Amino acid sequence: MEGFLRLIRDKHPELAAMEVVFVSTPDYSGAFQDGWGKAVTRMVESLAKPSKVRTPWQVNILPGCHLTPGDLEEIREIVEAFGLYPIILPDLSGSLDGHIPESFLPTTLGGTKLEHIRKLGEAALTIVLGEQMRPAAAALEKIAGVPYKVFDKLTGLKACDDFIALLSELSENEVPARYRRQRSQLLDTMLDGHFHFGRKRVALAAEPDLLYALSTWFAEMGAEIQCAVTTTQSPLLERLPCDEVVLGDLEDFERAAAGADLLVTHSHGRQAAERLGVPFFRAGLPTFDRIGAAHRVSVGYHGTRDLIFEVGNVFMAAHRERTAEDFKPQEAGHAAAAPTVPRH
Amino acid sequence: MSALTKKVIELMNEPGCARNQAKPEKERKKGCGKQLMPGAVAGGCAFDGAKIALQPIVDVAHLVHGPIACEGNSWDSRHVFSSGPSTYRTGFTTDLGELDVIYGGEKRLFRAIREIIEKYDPPAVFVYQTCVPAMIGDDIDAVCKAAREKFGKPVIPVNAPGFAGAKNLGNKLGGEALLEHVIGTEEPETTTPYDINLIGEYNVVGELWQVKPLLDELGIRILATISGDARYKDIACSHRARAAMMLCSQALINVARKMEERYGIPYFEGSFYGIADMSQALRNIARLLVERGADAELLARTEALIAREEARAWARLEPYKGRLQGKRVLLFTGGVKSWSVVSALQEVGLTIIGTSMRKSTANDREKVKEIMGTDAHIFDELPPKEMYRMLKEARADVMLSGGRSQFVALKAKTPWVEVNQERHYAFAGYEGIANLVEEIDKALANPIWAQVREPAPWEKEVAGAVPDAVIPAKAGIQLQPAYLTPPGERRDPAGVTKRC
Numbered sequence: 047m048e049g050f051l052r053l054i055r056d057k058h059p060e061l062a063a064m065e066v067v068f069v070s071t072p073d074y075s076g077a078f079q080d081g082w083g084k085a086v087t088r089m090v091e092s093l094a095k096p097s098k099v100r101t102p103w104q105v106n107i108l109p110g111c112h113l114t115p116g117d118l119e120e121i122r123e124i125v126e127a128f129g130l131y132p133i134i135l136p137d138l139s140g141s142l143d144g145h146i147p148e149s150f151l152p153t154t155l156g157g158t159k160l161e162h163i164r165k166l167g168e169a170a171l172t173i174v175l176g177e178q179m180r181p182a183a184a185a186l187e188k189i190a191g192v193p194y195k196v197f198d199k200l201t202g203l204k205a206c207d208d209f210i211a212l213l214s215e216l217s218e219n220e221v222p223a224r225y226r227r228q229r230s231q232l233l234d235t236m237l238d239g240h241f242h243f244g245r246k247r248v249a250l251a252a253e254p255d256l257l258y259a260l261s262t263w264f265a266e267m268g269a270e271i272q273c274a275v276t277t278t279q280s281p282l283l284e285r286l287p288c289d290e291v292v293l294g295d296l297e298d299f300e301r302a303a304a305g306a307d308l309l310v311t312h313s314h315g316r317q318a319a320e321r322l323g324v325p326f327f328r329a330g331l332p333t334f335d336r337i338g339a340a341h342r343v344s345v346g347y348h349g350t351r352d353l354i355f356e357v358g359n360v361f362m363a364a365h366r367e368r369t370a371e372d373f374k375p376q377e378a379g380h381a382a383a384a385p386t387v388p389r390h
Numbered sequence: 391m392s393a394l395t396k397k398v399i400e401l402m403n404e405p406g407c408a409r410n411q412a413k414p415e416k417e418r419k420k421g422c423g424k425q426l427m428p429g430a431v432a433g434g435c436a437f438d439g440a441k442i443a444l445q446p447i448v449d450v451a452h453l454v455h456g457p458i459a460c461e462g463n464s465w466d467s468r469h470v471f472s473s474g475p476s477t478y479r480t481g482f483t484t485d486l487g488e489l490d491v492i493y494g495g496e497k498r499l500f501r502a503i504r505e506i507i508e509k510y511d512p513p514a515v516f517v518y519q520t521c522v523p524a525m526i527g528d529d530i531d532a533v534c535k536a537a538r539e540k541f542g543k544p545v546i547p548v549n550a551p552g553f554a555g556a557k558n559l560g561n562k563l564g565g566e567a568l569l570e571h572v573i574g575t576e577e578p579e580t581t582t583p584y585d586i587n588l589i590g591e592y593n594v595v596g597e598l599w600q601v602k603p604l605l606d607e608l609g610i611r612i613l614a615t616i617s618g619d620a621r622y623k624d625i626a627c628s629h630r631a632r633a634a635m636m637l638c639s640q641a642l643i644n645v646a647r648k649m650e651e652r653y654g655i656p657y658f659e660g661s662f663y664g665i666a667d668m669s670q671a672l673r674n675i676a677r678l679l680v681e682r683g684a685d686a687e688l689l690a691r692t693e694a695l696i697a698r699e700e701a702r703a704w705a706r707l708e709p710y711k712g713r714l715q716g717k718r719v720l721l722f723t724g725g726v727k728s729w730s731v732v733s734a735l736q737e738v739g740l741t742i743i744g745t746s747m748r749k750s751t752a753n754d755r756e757k758v759k760e761i762m763g764t765d766a767h768i769f770d771e772l773p774p775k776e777m778y779r780m781l782k783e784a785r786a787d788v789m790l791s792g793g794r795s796q797f798v799a800l801k802a803k804t805p806w807v808e809v810n811q812e813r814h815y816a817f818a819g820y821e822g823i824a825n826l827v828e829e830i831d832k833a834l835a836n837p838i839w840a841q842v843r844e845p846a847p848w849e850k851e852v853a854g855a856v857p858d859a860v861i862p863a864k865a866g867i868q869l870q871p872a873y874l875t876p877p878g879e880r881r882d883p884a885g886v887t888k889r890c
Contacts, residue, residue, distance in 0.1 A: 203841045203842070226846070226848065233842045237800040240838045367469075367596075368816065370602075373816075374603060
């Protein structure tokens with residue numbers, strides 16, 4: 047392929063100004079997030095330029111595919127609130143956020159401008175959101191010497207604190223009052239919400255970065271990960287809060303999820319949830335049977351707060367009043383209705 | 391003197407209550423209610439107490455005669471469960487308005503009773519008096535009598551307007567309504583020498599069902615629970631029981647005592663909370679039944695069941711012992727269950743650093759003192775501010791209380807377990823104590839506590855998050871916060887308009 051591209055370049059000098067980025071993503075190799083990471087790495091390698099200039103307020107953001115356009119919008123606002131200027135690559139927030147263009151265009155609107163990508167090398171820092179984006183940041187560091195910092199997630203109090211602390215230190219600006227207040231709200235929500243999460247058994251199936259963000263957040267709220275099923279290898283899998291991770295499919299997931307208090311995966315998990323009679327929370331791609339998935343925000347103090355509400359409400363809705371039957375002895379002479387035996 | 395005043399005076403003299411009898415006559419007249427302190431957590435009113443005592447009767451309609459808030463504000467907030475009808479959970483109220491206050495609400499009440507009977511046809515309607523109609527002089531006794539005659543169905547007046555006194559008095563006034571109008575009005579189809587009443591058991595979150603299988607196994611029949619998961623007929627027939635157990639401290643002591651006087655049903659006071667108390671309750675039930683003519687072999691069967699269940703219960707608690715050893719508990723239950731919960735928690739190694747005795751009796755206090763070895767940590771009052779300070783100073787690892795003080799604990803970032811009537815988990819019997827301990831363990835083990843107690847990034851040193859080289863100040867550049875910069879003037883490194 048590289049050879050063909052060179053050939054085309056040679057034959058058509060008039061297209062010299064047209065950038066072509068080649069990414070090798072055969073279907074049989076890797077998962078969705080691998081392809082995403084490769085595409086961004088190749089964009090960086092092909093388009094970013096070495097630079098002697100440092101723009102101290104420029105921050106590159108490399109978001110993984112597990113973040114929604116809503117998440118990116120939130121992240122942009124947070125970064126800007128510190129007086130920093132973010133270049134987000136890829137930036138779905140202006141393109142897949144469901145707005146109405148003024149006229150018909152066959153191509154996608156918004157996204158990251160080519161001239162911005164070329165200036166990635168001028169940034170003070172690259173913020174990497176998701177392990178899948180590490181190679182892209184490393185590529186940029188190699189090209190232009192821009193240091194990078196990886197955030198494996200921006201969901202949960204500690205992750206948000208680290209992110210805010212970094213922005214504050216980087217910009218030398220105080221944390222805006224808005225985020226101080228949002229943090230306080232998140233604390234209150236964690237206190238109110240933890241009752242519904244404590245020792246709940248959660249079954250998750252998602253790509254590694256999303257799986258990591260959600261399962262560690264569930265664990266932070268006191269839930270237990272009954273099973274975790276994912277699509278591809280990642281250094282994060284070692285750090286998941288459960289004993290075992292299965293590289294598998296929805297069949298493996300359904301088998302391992304029996305008896306859980308909650309199923310978490312994309313829309314195709316709905317049949318499994320129905321068969322198992324377990325409440326279902328949609329997360330990841332694709333979400334085609336609920337509207338607004340692109341606008342769901344689960345990053346930052348507010349995003350985490352709202353996620354606690356959403357999932358907490360699923361738990362609350364599933365709460366069933368006990369009946370006399372529930373307390374009947376299961377075996378002769380034994381009173382029943384034992385709570386889960388704690389596993390420690 | 392009004393009938394209500396007479397009734398209240400009568401209740402202030404309770405021969406069954408040791409504390410009451412120990413008081414000088416003048417003190418006794420003041421009753422056991424205390425003046426509410428502004429700023430302190432307040433308990434419920436007499437109406438609230440009467441409603442709590444009677445609402446668990448599941449097949450009748452509970453009609454509250456008063457302005458909307460009396461029923462509306464507490465509607466469906468008590469998790470007392472039914473194994474059958476759910477009529478008791480529908481909120482019926484006369485919803486008195488301004489014109490009713492001027493012209494009187496009796497006709498409105500009568501029409502409400504008729505509407506309920508026509509639409510729902512319950513075996514009985516309980517009518518609750520509240521402050522406003524009591525003050526304007528609505529005579530609910532007369533209305534109920536007229537309705538009873540007109541519709542040929544029991545219509546029971548419950549005369550416990552809020553101002554009559556505190557919640558505990560209301561419990562007893564509710565009990566009086568049963569004694570006067572319900573108990574003894576019907577006959578059971580059959581009786582056995584193994585029939586008992588449980589007085590003051592409300593089947594909160596199904597707790598009755600944690601105990602009933604054990605009684606079933608022993609062949610002991612609950613003729614009536616007053617009033618958890620009860621049917622109207624059960625209570626009407628309850629005078630035929632051979633023995634009774636009085637639970638919930640002394641909320642319905644007047645019912646237990648008067649049933650003993652009128653029908654010769656002996657009673658004892660006991661509790662289903664904690665292993666020791668549960669066993670003692672079973673022993674006492676068996677003993678009383680045998681005294682009243684049941685076959686003496688019941689005693690041996692009861693002991694065998696106790697031995698088996700205690701072994702199972704201890705085995706279930708075993709895994710918690712190491713984890714909970716020495717953890718400090720502040721218990722603020724409003725009184726009803728203090729002593730039995732204290733002994734239960736000590737069974738698994740928890741340390742009780744304090745318990746409230748706000749609404750408890752002298753007996754309860756003695757029991758707690760006996761169990762804890764001292765009364766140094768018994769609080770009569772614990773205003774929220776003081777409670778918050780205690781928790782904030784980390785003098786307790788976990789607080790057990792009712793919903794009213796929930797947010798005191800949470801704002802102090804302290805684990806909290808709900809143990810009052812609004813609770814969601816059942817804590818009675820041999821199974822229940824394991825549930826309670828599991829709830830405490832679950833609360834203590836939740837990882838959010840460490841997180842929420844961590845200071846915010848701006849409250850601590852955060853240096854080191856980024857390499858020095860990229861910090862603008864260290865590179866000699868001063869940044870302008872974006873929120874001080876008009877959006878149009880924001881810097882764009884690429885020199886183009888920021889948003890498309």
